[in-house]
Amino acid sequence: MSNFKCLLKKDLTSIFRTKKFLIILLVLIGFAIISPISAKILAELIKILGDEMGDLTTLLGSATYIDSYVQLNGNLAEMFIFILIIMFAGSIIKEKTKGTYFVLKTNGVKKQEFILSHILSQIIAVTVTYIISLIFFILTTLILFGEALPKNFLYSLFSLYLFMIFFVVLINFISGFSKSNTQSMVLNFSLYFGILILNIFTKIKYFFPFSLTDNVISVLNGKITTNTNISILTTIVWCIIMIVLLLLFSKDKINNKKGY
Amino acid sequence: MEKILDIKKLTKKYGDKVILNEISFSLEKGEVCGLLGPNGAGKTTTMKIIVDLLEKTSGEIIYDKDTKIAYLQDVPQFYEFYTIKEYLEFLLSLNKKNFDRVDDILGLVGLKNEKDKEIKKLSRGLRQRVGIAASIINEPDILILDEPVSALDPIGRKEIFDLIQKLKGKMSIIFSSHILSDVERVCDQIIIINKGNILLNKKISEIALNNNILTIDFINEEDINKFKKQYKGDITTNGNTIEIKTDDINNTELEIFNILANKKINVNSISIKKNNLEEIFVSEVNKNE
Numbered sequence: 433m434s435n436f437k438c439l440l441k442k443d444l445t446s447i448f449r450t451k452k453f454l455i456i457l458l459v460l461i462g463f464a465i466i467s468p469i470s471a472k473i474l475a476e477l478i479k480i481l482g483d484e485m486g487d488l489t490t491l492l493g494s495a496t497y498i499d500s501y502v503q504l505n506g507n508l509a510e511m512f513i514f515i516l517i518i519m520f521a522g523s524i525i526k527e528k529t530k531g532t533y534f535v536l537k538t539n540g541v542k543k544q545e546f547i548l549s550h551i552l553s554q555i556i557a558v559t560v561t562y563i564i565s566l567i568f569f570i571l572t573t574l575i576l577f578g579e580a581l582p583k584n585f586l587y588s589l590f591s592l593y594l595f596m597i598f599f600v601v602l603i604n605f606i607s608g609f610s611k612s613n614t615q616s617m618v619l620n621f622s623l624y625f626g627i628l629i630l631n632i633f634t635k636i637k638y639f640f641p642f643s644l645t646d647n648v649i650s651v652l653n654g655k656i657t658t659n660t661n662i663s664i665l666t667t668i669v670w671c672i673i674m675i676v677l678l679l680l681f682s683k684d685k686i687n688n689k690k691g692y
Numbered sequence: 693m694e695k696i697l698d699i700k701k702l703t704k705k706y707g708d709k710v711i712l713n714e715i716s717f718s719l720e721k722g723e724v725c726g727l728l729g730p731n732g733a734g735k736t737t738t739m740k741i742i743v744d745l746l747e748k749t750s751g752e753i754i755y756d757k758d759t760k761i762a763y764l765q766d767v768p769q770f771y772e773f774y775t776i777k778e779y780l781e782f783l784l785s786l787n788k789k790n791f792d793r794v795d796d797i798l799g800l801v802g803l804k805n806e807k808d809k810e811i812k813k814l815s816r817g818l819r820q821r822v823g824i825a826a827s828i829i830n831e832p833d834i835l836i837l838d839e840p841v842s843a844l845d846p847i848g849r850k851e852i853f854d855l856i857q858k859l860k861g862k863m864s865i866i867f868s869s870h871i872l873s874d875v876e877r878v879c880d881q882i883i884i885i886n887k888g889n890i891l892l893n894k895k896i897s898e899i900a901l902n903n904n905i906l907t908i909d910f911i912n913e914e915d916i917n918k919f920k921k922q923y924k925g926d927i928t929t930n931g932n933t934i935e936i937k938t939d940d941i942n943n944t945e946l947e948i949f950n951i952l953a954n955k956k957i958n959v960n961s962i963s964i965k966k967n968n969l970e971e972i973f974v975s976e977v978n979k980n981e
Contacts, residue, residue, distance in 0.1 A: 540786060
């Protein structure tokens, strides 16, 4: 077995045995079920308010199964990313500061293998849990709204998936360049809000991944534009750039007075 | 003997602060070297630089490119979610080796009955043994142990030093410790380091038995004179007491007892002050303070 396969197996075992997989799965399933329910409740709320205050549905529109997708986007783009940061912000830096990385190094593991196995194992965990949670999401939406698969739903779900993968890569990127777990955590949250702010600027927002979650309604209504495709493309490019920089420039040694 | 590791003028600085000041020493194949020094002396820094965990400021670390070096830090860290056996198998798989050695190594470090326990549930002593097992599983040429017994009880310490004794000859070992009596027992070479400088670097055979002092308290001066006529070595007299310095305590003792018995000289007391490693260590460090 190559070193990379050994490391990948080790990292996946870690994600499973330290219950991270279970936590991610439960959180995603939770959001998958809550999102259609909250969309439905919102619809009911609008209806009740409409009965008392006049016809609000003409103003706000009636809730549809597309609102499930909107809710899911909102929940995963915010709360779930926070959970990913808490789970994985220390993944690379903790191994360096604790010293387990150097056990690997003295056993012939290359920095690149070490980094890639961390990223890939987390991507696998997020992918598997996301797919499982989507089954719950589609079923719940179907039960509540009678419909669950709007036009371009795969495109929409893929955009959301790509958004999460971007953050998995970003979290590891920061972890790989940090000097401590706390620093990694702080930088990750700071960058999350930094990237969120960039989304305000309409001229450049499509070059940053938050735009992926912006266009859910129009995409699900069939409007895939050049800008939405640019968002996908630039997010992939960002991921590649971060991985390459991490592989090339992250340091093996932390030159502080404590050493390791 | 063949040198396996050669350190030349190794220096480490943090800004203006000098942690290691051009230290030089070498390690011979199959030998055990004790790196001794008070806290902050530069022991861990030296070890980490050797295993390339820390950047050096200047100097050379010379070893053959095929030399495998394993390092165990003072508080060993593991993938806690593994069992002992799984962890050792993981380390073997990184070196593309089959798992035949696992049972042998577990036997060597006395962990055969614990092999299926999760590492996170182990006591400090057992973790230390897992650390040593993990360090030697891939048969390193040089094993570097940073304070391997610092947090262990006397029984745990003895077990680890017995283990080092077993490994002696199979690989070269550098370890740091504060338990000097144990160091004396297992080491071939002693390096005392303080404030980044090497104060002493000698073979244990050159230092541990040197300069023992034998003190005899005689009953009267007449007996001292009788004794002096028979004993040919150097003697320092102080009243009714004499002091004899010797490198070879066993033969000197035998000679003295023969003289006292043959000449029927009675004495008040005989005491031997062995110049042990602890005294050498304290003396060298004090000189440097």
